[in-house]
Amino acid sequence: MNVRFLLLISAIILISRVGLAQTNQAVIKEDFKPSTLNQPGQAYPQVNSQGYARFKIIAPAADSVRVSLGLGGRGGTILHKADDGAWTGTTEGPMDEGFHYYNVRIDGGKFNDPGTMNYYGSIRWESGIEIPAHDQDFYALKNVPHGHVQQVLFPSTSTNTSRRAFVYTPPGYEKNRSKKYPVLYLQHGWGEDETAWTNQGHANLIMDNMIAAGKIKPFIIVMTYGMTNDVKPGRIKDFKIDSFQNVMINELIPYVDDNFRTIAKQSHRAMAGLSMGGMETKTITLNKPGVFAYYGLLSGGTYAPTDIQDKSTVKLIFLSCGSKERPDGVRNAVTALKEAGLNAVGYISENTAHEFQTWRRSLYNLAPLLFN
Amino acid sequence: MNVRFLLLISAIILISRVGLAQTNQAVIKEDFKPSTLNQPGQAYPQVNSQGYARFKIIAPAADSVRVSLGLGGRGGTILHKADDGAWTGTTEGPMDEGFHYYNVRIDGGKFNDPGTMNYYGSIRWESGIEIPAHDQDFYALKNVPHGHVQQVLFPSTSTNTSRRAFVYTPPGYEKNRSKKYPVLYLQHGWGEDETAWTNQGHANLIMDNMIAAGKIKPFIIVMTYGMTNDVKPGRIKDFKIDSFQNVMINELIPYVDDNFRTIAKQSHRAMAGLSMGGMETKTITLNKPGVFAYYGLLSGGTYAPTDIQDKSTVKLIFLSCGSKERPDGVRNAVTALKEAGLNAVGYISENTAHEFQTWRRSLYNLAPLLFN
Numbered sequence: 001m002n003v004r005f006l007l008l009i010s011a012i013i014l015i016s017r018v019g020l021a022q023t024n025q026a027v028i029k030e031d032f033k034p035s036t037l038n039q040p041g042q043a044y045p046q047v048n049s050q051g052y053a054r055f056k057i058i059a060p061a062a063d064s065v066r067v068s069l070g071l072g073g074r075g076g077t078i079l080h081k082a083d084d085g086a087w088t089g090t091t092e093g094p095m096d097e098g099f100h101y102y103n104v105r106i107d108g109g110k111f112n113d114p115g116t117m118n119y120y121g122s123i124r125w126e127s128g129i130e131i132p133a134h135d136q137d138f139y140a141l142k143n144v145p146h147g148h149v150q151q152v153l154f155p156s157t158s159t160n161t162s163r164r165a166f167v168y169t170p171p172g173y174e175k176n177r178s179k180k181y182p183v184l185y186l187q188h189g190w191g192e193d194e195t196a197w198t199n200q201g202h203a204n205l206i207m208d209n210m211i212a213a214g215k216i217k218p219f220i221i222v223m224t225y226g227m228t229n230d231v232k233p234g235r236i237k238d239f240k241i242d243s244f245q246n247v248m249i250n251e252l253i254p255y256v257d258d259n260f261r262t263i264a265k266q267s268h269r270a271m272a273g274l275s276m277g278g279m280e281t282k283t284i285t286l287n288k289p290g291v292f293a294y295y296g297l298l299s300g301g302t303y304a305p306t307d308i309q310d311k312s313t314v315k316l317i318f319l320s321c322g323s324k325e326r327p328d329g330v331r332n333a334v335t336a337l338k339e340a341g342l343n344a345v346g347y348i349s350e351n352t353a354h355e356f357q358t359w360r361r362s363l364y365n366l367a368p369l370l371f372n
Numbered sequence: 373m374n375v376r377f378l379l380l381i382s383a384i385i386l387i388s389r390v391g392l393a394q395t396n397q398a399v400i401k402e403d404f405k406p407s408t409l410n411q412p413g414q415a416y417p418q419v420n421s422q423g424y425a426r427f428k429i430i431a432p433a434a435d436s437v438r439v440s441l442g443l444g445g446r447g448g449t450i451l452h453k454a455d456d457g458a459w460t461g462t463t464e465g466p467m468d469e470g471f472h473y474y475n476v477r478i479d480g481g482k483f484n485d486p487g488t489m490n491y492y493g494s495i496r497w498e499s500g501i502e503i504p505a506h507d508q509d510f511y512a513l514k515n516v517p518h519g520h521v522q523q524v525l526f527p528s529t530s531t532n533t534s535r536r537a538f539v540y541t542p543p544g545y546e547k548n549r550s551k552k553y554p555v556l557y558l559q560h561g562w563g564e565d566e567t568a569w570t571n572q573g574h575a576n577l578i579m580d581n582m583i584a585a586g587k588i589k590p591f592i593i594v595m596t597y598g599m600t601n602d603v604k605p606g607r608i609k610d611f612k613i614d615s616f617q618n619v620m621i622n623e624l625i626p627y628v629d630d631n632f633r634t635i636a637k638q639s640h641r642a643m644a645g646l647s648m649g650g651m652e653t654k655t656i657t658l659n660k661p662g663v664f665a666y667y668g669l670l671s672g673g674t675y676a677p678t679d680i681q682d683k684s685t686v687k688l689i690f691l692s693c694g695s696k697e698r699p700d701g702v703r704n705a706v707t708a709l710k711e712a713g714l715n716a717v718g719y720i721s722e723n724t725a726h727e728f729q730t731w732r733r734s735l736y737n738l739a740p741l742l743f744n
Contacts, residue, residue, distance in 0.1 A: 058480070059479045059480055060480040061436065062434070062479040062481065063479075085480065106481070108431055109430045109478070110430070111484065112484055118497060123412060125490060141525070141534055142534075151523075152518065162518060167520075
């Protein structure tokens with residue numbers, strides 16, 4: 001385990017939660033519209049075509065209201081009270097495209113914006129806002145055949161409970177009753193859980209759209225909780241993989257192979273994860289070299305050629321991150337892996353940081369490379 | 373459409389959101405424990421063995437904090453600030469057993485309790501708390517085979533989008549690839565959505581436990597959004613069933629029959645709903661007498677014998693409510709239906725009102741009567 005790498009990941013997580021784009025623009029266009037993640041009937045929060053976010057919180061008797069999105073060093077976006085008792089404010093600059101977590105500080109307490117839906121991140125259900133992206137078509141809800149996302153409760157004797165996983169089965173799965181599919185095990189990041197890849201990541205819609213466009217052959221995706229909640233960001237190095245690895249290898253995979261029509265062998269099994277889920281992916285794929293043939297680390301570190309004991313069973317190593325993270329680290333690792341004879345592919349998400357737009361794009365770029 | 377009935381339902385919805393039990397007890401036992409619905413690591417809200425709820429909200433600079441649960445006429449439970457800046461308070465009396473929605477008023481704004489998870493009700497994601505019940509075993513998460521809850525996105529040309537439904541498939545569904553199953557279409561109430569029956573109602577766990585105990589034969593449950601959001605409680609009479617009926621009859625049922633292994637005929641199809649979902653069930657079953665053979669209204673009104681045109685196709689009418697609602701209405705309707713030669717069954721949930729514990733118990737009592 002590389003401690004420096006893990007500390008770096010921790011720092012990136014903390015910094016990237018700020019999520020503000022680098023460019024400032026002088027004139028804010030007044031074309032704000034409700035965020036697509038708002039609760040039914042809620043007009044705020046809003047976003048404009050430049051990526052600015054505008055908030056409105058009703059709390060007439062409050063003394064101070066602040067939103068955690070915006071310029072981190074200045075404590076986010078401070079809202080100001082209007083005559084009608086509503087607190088409003090706009091981010092100082094445009095946000096990165098895609099999804100952002102946030103919360104609202106009201107008189108010293110941390111709450112959610114009642115205008116928008118909640119998403120599990122930072123070990124709490126946070127408010128979410130969506131900044132329209134130039135490439136949002138690839139994860140849009142379209143009139144194409146849709147796969148199902150199945151909530152399963154699988155038995156776990158090692159943790160003495162039934163554990164939850166979500167299983168994406170592609171369109172046609174219910175009808176082609178003899179067809180068998182490869183499986184991608186896909187992990188969330190620190191402070192998130194098994195709901196993240198579909199709720200924040202739209203993994204199911206990304207798959208539906210690619211399958212409809214003929215860009216990939218259908219496969220199953222399995223998402224479960226990586227048991228990461230008890231880890232503080234600065235202490236990721238203290239995380240012990242054993243419990244989760246046991247659940248993954250000895251309980252979840254057998255359950256999936258027993259209850260879904262999978263091609264139950266290494267050559268048709270992949271593991272990938274974002275951020276701390278990448279760290280888990282790296283550790284488990286290396287600890288259990290006979291289980292997965294495709295490895296993916298999304299903003300989650302790199303493999304060195306010396307990490308791989310048996311190159312013959314590794315069909316793909318996919319490394320990615322946002323251009324605002326450490327793209328050179330990904331590029332250099334891919335070069336070294338290729339020189340060592342491994343099939344390594346790197347992907348850099350332009351103008352994004354340690355955030356879900358990077359990971360949506362990463363899945364979109366990873367999926368066509370799997371199971372070929 | 374009976375307008376008085378609908379206005380009554382509206383009134384019941386408003387009153388029952390208060391959710392306080394009738395009995396007051398003088399001595400509050402100090403055996404409070406975190407509610408089972410709390411977010412990971414959160415100690416509050418708490419409940420004690422008598423059904424009291426205790427809240428703790430951090431907002432040091434707030435002027436007033438109030439929780440909507442408690443004595444309605446007095447505006448819920450008023451919290452008081454302790455020396456550490458936390459606002460705390462305990463309900464004046466014990467709550468009914470089971471699930472309750474609530475929210476928190478902070479300085480005049482409506483927010484959620486950051487300690488607990490959110491549940492969609494009253495057209496917003498609300499805070500939720502669970503009061504332990506003497507009969508909670510029937511919806512507990514146990515070490516039994518678990519069915520899957522599948523999120524499906526079905527095409528809807530009438531509403532020009534893909535609509536979401538959740539489909540419970542019983543344990544063994546994936547393995548018995550030739551077996552076909554009956555289907556119960558199960559609707560949520562006003563201000564709720566298709567997530568309610570599994571998140572708040574534990575419909576999947578109720579089914580898993582009954583199937584494991586051999587109390588019922590496995591069947592499929594389908595839950596979708598009843599398009600009820602735009603209705604204000606006092607205006608339920610203005611609700612037009614046409615759009616939802618079209619989605620249900622012409623889009624959802626064909627999709628389910630096409631994508632799941634159903635017994636696709638009236639004799640093996642049921643519809644039931646809670647509260648406003650009961651109103652929808654009554655309207656659709658009567659408008660489309662050839663589609664369903666089993667009808668269930670859970671705190672959702674009654675059928676009169678004259679409502680039923682062709683008694684030969686109706687295999688069961690199930691009517692239920694809490695003992696704190698209008699049990700005589702249910703009892704009298706069942707008597708009249710029986711006298712008219714219909715197979716009517718009534719169920720009264722003891723010591724509960726217009727709330728999810730009534731509906732969990734209603735499903736538990738309805739399920740064994742279906743598809744026999």
